[in-house]
Amino acid sequence: MFGKSEKAAELAADITDFKAVRGRSLFRDAMGRFLRNKAAMASVVVLGLIVAFVIIGPHFAAWDNEEIDWTRMGDILGQGAPSLETGHFFGLDELGRDLYSRTIQATQTSLLVGLIGAAMALLVGTAWGVIAGFYGGRLDSVMMRIVDILLAIPLTLILILILVVAGRNFVTLFIALGAVSWLTMARIVRGQTLALKTREFIEAARAGGVSEGAIIFRHILPNLIGVVIVYASLLVPEMILAESFISFLGLGISEPMTSLGRLIAEGAGTMGYGTLWQLLFPLFFYVTIIITMFFIGDGLRDALDPKDR
Amino acid sequence: MLTYVIRRLLVAIPTILLLVVASFLMMHVAPGGPFTSERPLPPEVLANINAQYGLDQPLWKQLWDYFYNIVAHFDFGPSFVQKDRSVNDIIAQGFPISLTYGSLAFLAASIVGVGLGIAAAIRHNTWIDYFAVSLGIAAQALPNFIMGPILILTFTLWLGLLPGGGWNGGQWQYLIMPVIALSTSYMGSIARITRSSMLEVLNSNFIRTARAKGLSHKAIVWRHALKPTLLPVISYLGPVFVYVLTGSVFVDLYFSTGGLGQSYVSSALTRDYAVLLGVTILYGALTVIVNLLTDLAYAWFDPKIRY
Numbered sequence: 001m002f003g004k005s006e007k008a009a010e011l012a013a014d015i016t017d018f019k020a021v022r023g024r025s026l027f028r029d030a031m032g033r034f035l036r037n038k039a040a041m042a043s044v045v046v047l048g049l050i051v052a053f054v055i056i057g058p059h060f061a062a063w064d065n066e067e068i069d070w071t072r073m074g075d076i077l078g079q080g081a082p083s084l085e086t087g088h089f090f091g092l093d094e095l096g097r098d099l100y101s102r103t104i105q106a107t108q109t110s111l112l113v114g115l116i117g118a119a120m121a122l123l124v125g126t127a128w129g130v131i132a133g134f135y136g137g138r139l140d141s142v143m144m145r146i147v148d149i150l151l152a153i154p155l156t157l158i159l160i161l162i163l164v165v166a167g168r169n170f171v172t173l174f175i176a177l178g179a180v181s182w183l184t185m186a187r188i189v190r191g192q193t194l195a196l197k198t199r200e201f202i203e204a205a206r207a208g209g210v211s212e213g214a215i216i217f218r219h220i221l222p223n224l225i226g227v228v229i230v231y232a233s234l235l236v237p238e239m240i241l242a243e244s245f246i247s248f249l250g251l252g253i254s255e256p257m258t259s260l261g262r263l264i265a266e267g268a269g270t271m272g273y274g275t276l277w278q279l280l281f282p283l284f285f286y287v288t289i290i291i292t293m294f295f296i297g298d299g300l301r302d303a304l305d306p307k308d309r
Numbered sequence: 310m311l312t313y314v315i316r317r318l319l320v321a322i323p324t325i326l327l328l329v330v331a332s333f334l335m336m337h338v339a340p341g342g343p344f345t346s347e348r349p350l351p352p353e354v355l356a357n358i359n360a361q362y363g364l365d366q367p368l369w370k371q372l373w374d375y376f377y378n379i380v381a382h383f384d385f386g387p388s389f390v391q392k393d394r395s396v397n398d399i400i401a402q403g404f405p406i407s408l409t410y411g412s413l414a415f416l417a418a419s420i421v422g423v424g425l426g427i428a429a430a431i432r433h434n435t436w437i438d439y440f441a442v443s444l445g446i447a448a449q450a451l452p453n454f455i456m457g458p459i460l461i462l463t464f465t466l467w468l469g470l471l472p473g474g475g476w477n478g479g480q481w482q483y484l485i486m487p488v489i490a491l492s493t494s495y496m497g498s499i500a501r502i503t504r505s506s507m508l509e510v511l512n513s514n515f516i517r518t519a520r521a522k523g524l525s526h527k528a529i530v531w532r533h534a535l536k537p538t539l540l541p542v543i544s545y546l547g548p549v550f551v552y553v554l555t556g557s558v559f560v561d562l563y564f565s566t567g568g569l570g571q572s573y574v575s576s577a578l579t580r581d582y583a584v585l586l587g588v589t590i591l592y593g594a595l596t597v598i599v600n601l602l603t604d605l606a607y608a609w610f611d612p613k614i615r616y
Binding site: 145148149152153154156157160161164165237244245248249250251264265267268271279283286287290291294 | 320321323324327328332335336338446449450451452454455457458461462466551554555558559562563574577578580585589592593596597600
């Protein structure tokens with residue numbers, strides 16, 4: 001549009017220059033707000049303890065998660081209760097496997113599911129939303145129509161469909177979660193991009209001759225980080241919930257791998273026999289993870305988006 | 310308004326079409342089928358079976374036949390595993406059950422949730438407010454599949470008051486736990502949304518004007534604050550319907566109600582694609598329709614929105 005001049009090149013360099021004076025950045029403000037939020041900080045500590053337990057815990061396990069304790073499997077109610085002597089800290093499950101190891105493995109699965117599901121949503125959803133919002137026009141309407149259509153279908157059913165068709169292992173599980181989780185993220189990011197696109201600083205960058213790629217990466221994406229982090233953090237418990245739901249139905253990850261939903265289902269199936277620990281240990285981990293995740297998400301939202309309270 | 314309805318229909322119809330085509334194709338690229346067993350069938354037998362179910366036709370023909378039968382006759386074809394039953398039979402048997410307690414749960418969640426939210430906002434910072442807030446938080450960690458076991462543990466195993474499962478023609482004892490298990494979580498979310506929306510409305514300028522004018526508290530809440538309060542709640546009802554729908558799969562399975570969810574899960578485990586496909590399409594289409602209705606209700610309710 002304009003001829004290339006030195007002046008314009010200099011201006012463009014100035015606009016993309018990040019070595020300006022460090023002011024009170026949005027993120028330091030947000031960090032301060034987050035640190036002052038007691039519920040969120042307590043949740044971070046509790047969740048940190050669980051993560052540490054999941055990492056260190058296996059070293060203290062006396063039994064493997066696939067191993068069957070043949071001597072005690074005949075009398076689970078009598079001898080399978082949680083005890084330090086037998087090495088089954090959380091007791092035995094219905095088949096005589098060590099619940100301590102199985103709970104750790106299940107918690108690992110659930111945490112991974114949450115993280116990877118949210119990460120996939122973050123990558124795909126942000127890319128999709130930014131491209132649709134930034135380029136606009138027909139591309140935008142086609143991309144958003146696709147999102148609308150997919151959003152109109154119950155995602156859990158799609159998840160089950162993918163898992164049945166493609167096999168129930170970790171890889172398909174993560175791909176399936178990613179496939180269903182990015183839609184709302186794409187919508188939110190697109191809306192934000194549309195609003196950002198018309199702001200003065202973007203106009204200034206354009207006038208200064210900054211390329212479109214640089215505008216997206218240097219000016220739009222950094223301004224999206226707040227919203228994206230907040231939404232991704234709220235997505236983590238949602239992913240864990242969805243996976244646990246499917247596992248509960250027996251359609252999730254297949255044995256010997258397990259997840260908290262599956263353990264809760266097994267515990268719920270046997271609680272009539274008095275082996276309540278089979279339900280309570282997984283349930284405790286599950287509820288704690290979900291509640292702390294929600295508090296952290298809420299805290300992040302309050303910290304990063306103070307208008308929306 | 311009419312153009313808006315037409316435009317929404319123009320999105321809804323292709324959505325359902327796409328749902329049918331995509332899930333049909335997905336089922337057919339899947340490795341293995343209902344007739345793959347550990348003891349392989351003689352090829353002639355397999356060919357006969359495939360011909361019986363139309364699986365020897367080219368894919369586009371199968372898709373067209375399937376599609377045509379659904380649209381023209383509302384016929385989802387025969388079940389692959391339950392030899393003497395069609396998918397329609399299975400749906401006709403299970404769906405009314407799921408629909409009964411599902412709609413009860415939907416009603417309970419909306420009515421109690423909205424009521425609780427309004428009470429919490431009006432009596433801000435009293436015990437009822439704290440109760441609503443804590444229910445809202447607890448509800449997030451107590452989805453249906455956690456509530457189910459907890460309810461059975463309390464009411465069946467400890468107190469012995471309610472039967473632990475079954476349907477028995479929809480007698481009330483058999484309905485209570487499914488409805489509570491299904492509705493609690495969404496009740497909490499609805500209460501939370503209603504509460505924060507009501508608080509926001511009560512702090513807005515037009516309510517201050519109404520107060521200044523000397524209107525009674527009652528008139529302000531019911532005549533002026535209620536309608537704008539309910540807007541975000543209405544837009545949440547679509548998602549709630551989806552949750553109740555998927556949640557019913559769990560309830561059917563866990564409480565052995567004999568509802569459609571049981572057939573759905575067992576068809577997923579036995580690779581009975583016909584049933585899986587039929588239920589997915591039925592639930593998907595229902596979702597699209599309910600979303601359409603809530604959008605229309607929203608547009609009708611909010612005079613500011615004119616598309």
